[in-house]
Amino acid sequence: MPPHPSVPHAAAAGNTPPLSRLLDTTADAVQQVRAGKSLTEVLSKVAPELRPGTQALSFHTLRWLGSATEARAHLAPKTPPPAVDALLLTALALLWPGEALPYAEHTLVDQAVSAAQKRTPAAAAFVNAVLRRFLRERESIVSAVRHSPVGMFNHPLWWIEKLKRDWPQDWQALLLSANQRPPMTLRVNARRGSASNYQQRLAGLGRQATVLDSSVTGIPGTSQTLVLAQAGPVQQLLGFAEGELSVQDAAAQRAAPLLLSGLRQGARVLDACAAPGGKTAHLLELADLNLLALDSDPVRLVRVQEGLNRLQLPVGDSQVQVRVGDARNPRHWWDGQAFDAILLDAPCTASGIVRRHPDVRWLRRADDVTALARVQAELLDALWPLLAPGGRLLYASCSIFKAEGQQQIDAFLQRLPPGTGRLDPASPGHLLHSRDNVTQTGQSTQTAQITPGSPPALQDGFFYALLHKT
Numbered sequence: 001m002p003p004h005p006s007v008p009h010a011a012a013a014g015n016t017p018p019l020s021r022l023l024d025t026t027a028d029a030v031q032q033v034r035a036g037k038s039l040t041e042v043l044s045k046v047a048p049e050l051r052p053g054t055q056a057l058s059f060h061t062l063r064w065l066g067s068a069t070e071a072r073a074h075l076a077p078k079t080p081p082p083a084v085d086a087l088l089l090t091a092l093a094l095l096w097p098g099e100a101l102p103y104a105e106h107t108l109v110d111q112a113v114s115a116a117q118k119r120t121p122a123a124a125a126f127v128n129a130v131l132r133r134f135l136r137e138r139e140s141i142v143s144a145v146r147h148s149p150v151g152m153f154n155h156p157l158w159w160i161e162k163l164k165r166d167w168p169q170d171w172q173a174l175l176l177s178a179n180q181r182p183p184m185t186l187r188v189n190a191r192r193g194s195a196s197n198y199q200q201r202l203a204g205l206g207r208q209a210t211v212l213d214s215s216v217t218g219i220p221g222t223s224q225t226l227v228l229a230q231a232g233p234v235q236q237l238l239g240f241a242e243g244e245l246s247v248q249d250a251a252a253q254r255a256a257p258l259l260l261s262g263l264r265q266g267a268r269v270l271d272a273c274a275a276p277g278g279k280t281a282h283l284l285e286l287a288d289l290n291l292l293a294l295d296s297d298p299v300r301l302v303r304v305q306e307g308l309n310r311l312q313l314p315v316g317d318s319q320v321q322v323r324v325g326d327a328r329n330p331r332h333w334w335d336g337q338a339f340d341a342i343l344l345d346a347p348c349t350a351s352g353i354v355r356r357h358p359d360v361r362w363l364r365r366a367d368d369v370t371a372l373a374r375v376q377a378e379l380l381d382a383l384w385p386l387l388a389p390g391g392r393l394l395y396a397s398c399s400i401f402k403a404e405g406q407q408q409i410d411a412f413l414q415r416l417p418p419g420t421g422r423l424d425p426a427s428p429g430h431l432l433h434s435r436d437n438v439t440q441t442g443q444s445t446q447t448a449q450i451t452p453g454s455p456p457a458l459q460d461g462f463f464y465a466l467l468h469k470t
Contacts, residue, residue: 017050019103020114023090025050026057027119031086033062039359052233057090060101062358063154063179064093070151071096071141075130084123087116091131097142105135154179158366159351166402173434174400180456182355184231185212187248187278188224190285191315195224198245201238202226212250212458224285225250227458243311248278249353251431251459252398256282258426258466259343259394266290266317267340272327272383277304279345279396281311288317294333296326328375328382338388346376348397348404352433352461373403380412384421387469392424395465405430405463413467424466433461 025046032042039058046054061068068089079085091112094101101108109131116124134141145151149160153175163171186209188195195211202209208229227250234240234247256279259269265288271280274293283289291314295301305322314320325333327344349368350360380395387393395412397404406429413421434457 017053019107019111020118022050022053022057023087023112023115024119025054026061027083027087027090027115029054029058030061030065030090031082033058033359033362034082034086036363038363039357057094059358060099061090061093062362064096064098065089065362066148066150066154066156067096067142067145067152068092070145070148071134072130074141074144075133076126080123080126081120084116084120084127087112087119088127088130091127092134095131095134095138097138109135155361156364159361159364162366162369162401166400167432170432170434174432174461177434177457178354178361179358180355181231182249182460183456183458184228184247185249185253185458186226186228186237187246187253187282187285188226189244189246189311190224191311191313192239192244195226198239199226205238225253241310243313246278246281246307246311248282249356249460251352251433251462252278253282254428254431254462254464255279255343255345255394255396256286258428258464259283259341259392260287261426263287263341263392268337268388270294270339270342270383270386272342272344272379273346274304274322275300277307279343280304281307281313283343284308284313284315284318284320285311290319291321292339293320293322294325294327296324298324328378330382330386334386338391339386340388340391342383342387342391342393343396344379344383344393345396346379346404348372348376348399349401350398351404352398352400352431352463355433355456355460369401369403373408376404376408377412380408381415384416384469389469391469393467393469395463395467397463398460399463400430400432400461402430405465409465409467420470422468422470424468427466428462428464431459431462431464433457433459 029039029042033039039062043051043055043058071092072085072088080088091108094103094108095105109128112131113124113128116127150157153160155175160175163174167174188198199209199211209226212225212227214223237245239245260283267289269283269289269291271283271291271293273295274280275295275297277293280291280293283291293304295304301322301324308314308320323333349364349372350357354360376397383393395409399405409423413423
């Protein structure tokens with residue numbers, strides 16, 4: 001998970017890069033995302049001294065990209081070349097009314113023109129003219145853009161329409177909530193200490209954090225969960241390098257307690273799509289297990305092992321094997337011994353975590369939902385026979401699309417022979433990242449009341465179904 005970004009100040013002081021340079025690298029990132037590349041991959045190749053600022057500006061731009069694109073179409077109906085368009089969209093997103101930024105408008109325009117002079121010199125005058133016209137006509141342009149669903153909600157039209165169908169009472173709240181900065185949430189390693197003790201240590205350093213009490217939040221299994229009042233680089237967190245904690249959203253922290261509830265110590269467990277390893281580690285923090293962490297991507301699987309090493313896991317009587325393999329083809333990796341429990345954190349559209357990965361909405365296409373739902377069904381069908389009688393399988397996806405959640409599980413249960421599997425009533429089902437911070441009007445259309453000052457939801461969007469084999 002990338003560190004929580006904060007917007008850098010415009011003035012170059014000390015090691016802070018000039019704003020024009022950050023705008024140039026941000027425009028590069030936006031251009032590559034629009035061409036289909038993951039922002040995480042793009043940022044990994046940015047020079048270290050530019051990466052924090054580029055990430056912060058990229059996150060902001062991608063959250064407001066729909067509005068910026070609609071505004072640019074008003075200002076310049078003929079689409080400019082990609083390099084010019086990306087810079088214009090970046091500047092327009094940063095000038096868009098909403099989240100306050102530490103830049104004076106004239107400074108941002110001047111620095112964007114300076115970036116254009118380096119990036120595409122022939123277009124510098126055009127960039128200057130478009131941005132200054134936007135400032136002059138901003139009120140009318142913003143009003144016009146907000147009549148467009150994409151301009152209003154900053155998601156692709158197919159995504160907006162899908163949420164309307166899936167969540168007719170929540171769709172607006174979901175879209176608006178997805179553009180808020182998420183909280184930075186920690187999971188304190190239960191092998192090393194308690195969340196309350198870690199909170200006290202942070203307080204001694206002048207940092208505030210809140211322990212999530214499940215009796216208050218309604219989020220079970222979060223006794224080791226802390227939400228920081230102020231986000232910061234994860235590597236600078238007290239005890240992070242020593243394995244005392246990890247960064248993990250509260251919704252993702254539900255997986256391990258759900259799977260482990262009532263499971264015997266030493267149980268044989270499969271984490272079927274383990275990378276990057278947050279849930280793998282959480283399982284081992286809470287119980288002694290004979291665990292196989294499996295993933296088809298050898299590069300991402302390295303992160304699983306690195307995370308276990310940092311957290312000093314396994315400990316106690318746990319045994320862990322980290323292995324490359326496609327969970328859909330057990331004959332290539334399974335030893336024939338049944339599992340007591342299986343965690344299937346299935347590949348999905350990631351539609352529930354767009355607060356943390358704002359590029360996802362622009363990278364996905366409508367047919368991705370169908371393609372990924374097919375993969376999820378194949379995984380369920382392949383893994384269920386590996387489960388021992390009386391065992392349990394936890395299906396998880398970080399999606400809010402019903403095709404990847406309840407509809408997927410309903411179809412799977414229909415495929416099973418009668419009496420061979422059941423859904424645990426304790427299954428959370430769909431978790432929406434809009435419902436713990438939103439009030440709605442009493443009108444029939446129920447307009448969501450989320451503003452830039454609204455508190456962010458405590459957890460991301462997720463789906464969980466705990467299935468028992470009978």
